[in-house]
Amino acid sequence: MTKIEKMDLPLLSVVVPVYGVEEYLRECIDSIINQVYKNLEIILVDDGSKGQEGIICDEYAAIDSRVKVIHKQNAGLIAARKTGIKEATAEYIAFVDGDDFISADYYSKMMEIVVAEKPDLVAVSFTQYYSKDKCEIIQQHMESGIYSGENLCGLFENVNCKNERWYDFSVFPSTCMKIYKTSKLKEHALSIPENIRIGEDSAFSYPYILSCQKVVVDNSITGYYYRVVETSMVRNRDKKQALEIDELYNFLKPFYEKTNNEKICRQLDIYRIYLLNVILEWMMRDVKFGEVHSRSKDIKDMALATGVFEDVNLDGFLLPQPLGKSLLFISGHNWSMLEAEWINTLVKTKINVLLRKVLRH
Numbered sequence: 001m002t003k004i005e006k007m008d009l010p011l012l013s014v015v016v017p018v019y020g021v022e023e024y025l026r027e028c029i030d031s032i033i034n035q036v037y038k039n040l041e042i043i044l045v046d047d048g049s050k051g052q053e054g055i056i057c058d059e060y061a062a063i064d065s066r067v068k069v070i071h072k073q074n075a076g077l078i079a080a081r082k083t084g085i086k087e088a089t090a091e092y093i094a095f096v097d098g099d100d101f102i103s104a105d106y107y108s109k110m111m112e113i114v115v116a117e118k119p120d121l122v123a124v125s126f127t128q129y130y131s132k133d134k135c136e137i138i139q140q141h142m143e144s145g146i147y148s149g150e151n152l153c154g155l156f157e158n159v160n161c162k163n164e165r166w167y168d169f170s171v172f173p174s175t176c177m178k179i180y181k182t183s184k185l186k187e188h189a190l191s192i193p194e195n196i197r198i199g200e201d202s203a204f205s206y207p208y209i210l211s212c213q214k215v216v217v218d219n220s221i222t223g224y225y226y227r228v229v230e231t232s233m234v235r236n237r238d239k240k241q242a243l244e245i246d247e248l249y250n251f252l253k254p255f256y257e258k259t260n261n262e263k264i265c266r267q268l269d270i271y272r273i274y275l276l277n278v279i280l281e282w283m284m285r286d287v288k289f290g291e292v293h294s295r296s297k298d299i300k301d302m303a304l305a306t307g308v309f310e311d312v313n314l315d316g317f318l319l320p321q322p323l324g325k326s327l328l329f330i331s332g333h334n335w336s337m338l339e340a341e342w343i344n345t346l347v348k349t350k351i352n353v354l355l356r357k358v359l360r361h
């Protein structure tokens with residue numbers, strides 16, 4: 001008998017947004033209903049799926065009274081999560097994506113922490129799942145521990161990137177791999193703009209973290225299995241969606257700035273550089289070397305149309321080589337002198353000088 005079985009068992013709401021995951025959905029739901037921790041409210045949000053997902057959800061509701069199904073018109077991931085949050089009745093809430101699954105003891109381990117510490121948030125690591133024969137444990141870089149008072153400020157000051165190492169997530173942005181206080185999440189999450197379609201997890205997680213009084217990080221818990229699916233939305237963004245990254249940045253900015261802490265605000269700058277890198281990678285993903293001259297201006301114009309580039313200050317940041325190559329690409333007007341650098345490793349000073357040139361012209 002585990003410690004948690006000897007204690008009062010608080011109800012945990014588990015929200016599963018369901019869309020386009022018919023192939024994996026049964027494995028996902030089975031992994032939740034078969035948890036060692038039984039006191040669950042399982043909310044399946046069928047977000048207008050076009051396959052058999054809605055029927056599958058209804059089948060589980062018919063055989064397990066803990067399962068509640070909500071069928072709605074498709075409106076995106078944020079809207080689906082909001083729907084689940086509104087319906088949640090438990091004191092604590094967690095999320096599982098419909099193409100992922102969890103180990104049988106996943107919630108028993110996390111709820112043991114909840115019962116013992118009563119934190120605002122429990123954040124854990126995860127297992128990246130490629131196949132039954134290929135899995136990789138991915139750990140966040142914030143050390144395991146209880147963060148409150150003075151050391152909580154240290155967590156905030158490293159919330160995106162630990163010691164500014166590129167790009168080592170200090171606390172994973174994923175909405176999954178966490179347990180939240182439901183009432184506190186409702187105060188925050190229901191105001192998230194539903195037109196954010198890039199970085200939805202960050203919109204949920206980072207403002208919530210910055211409002212916490214007590215956070216528990218436990219990297220020994222890795223029972224969330226994140227399935228790597230090559231056809232997933234994350235890997236198939238339309239280039240025009242890159243422009244929507246402004247929605248995320250503009251939403252996050254006030255939460256960092258209201259802390260009045262320069263180190264915390266610097267974390268947003270780091271995340272901004274990460275977003276900048278994401279934009280350019282998406283815009284350039286099908287650009288061949290021979291097309292550099294003909295396509296650089298169009299991509300530069302698209303990139304500079306986003307607010308993420310405005311007043312960027314990279315002084316003192318160690319930037320990644322891929323970002324440097326992307327910046328070289330969009331600085332097509334200098335291509336004759338910079339062509340060799342496309343192949344070579346770039347040092348920080350060259351990248352910073354180049355970005356300033358790009359933004360001036």
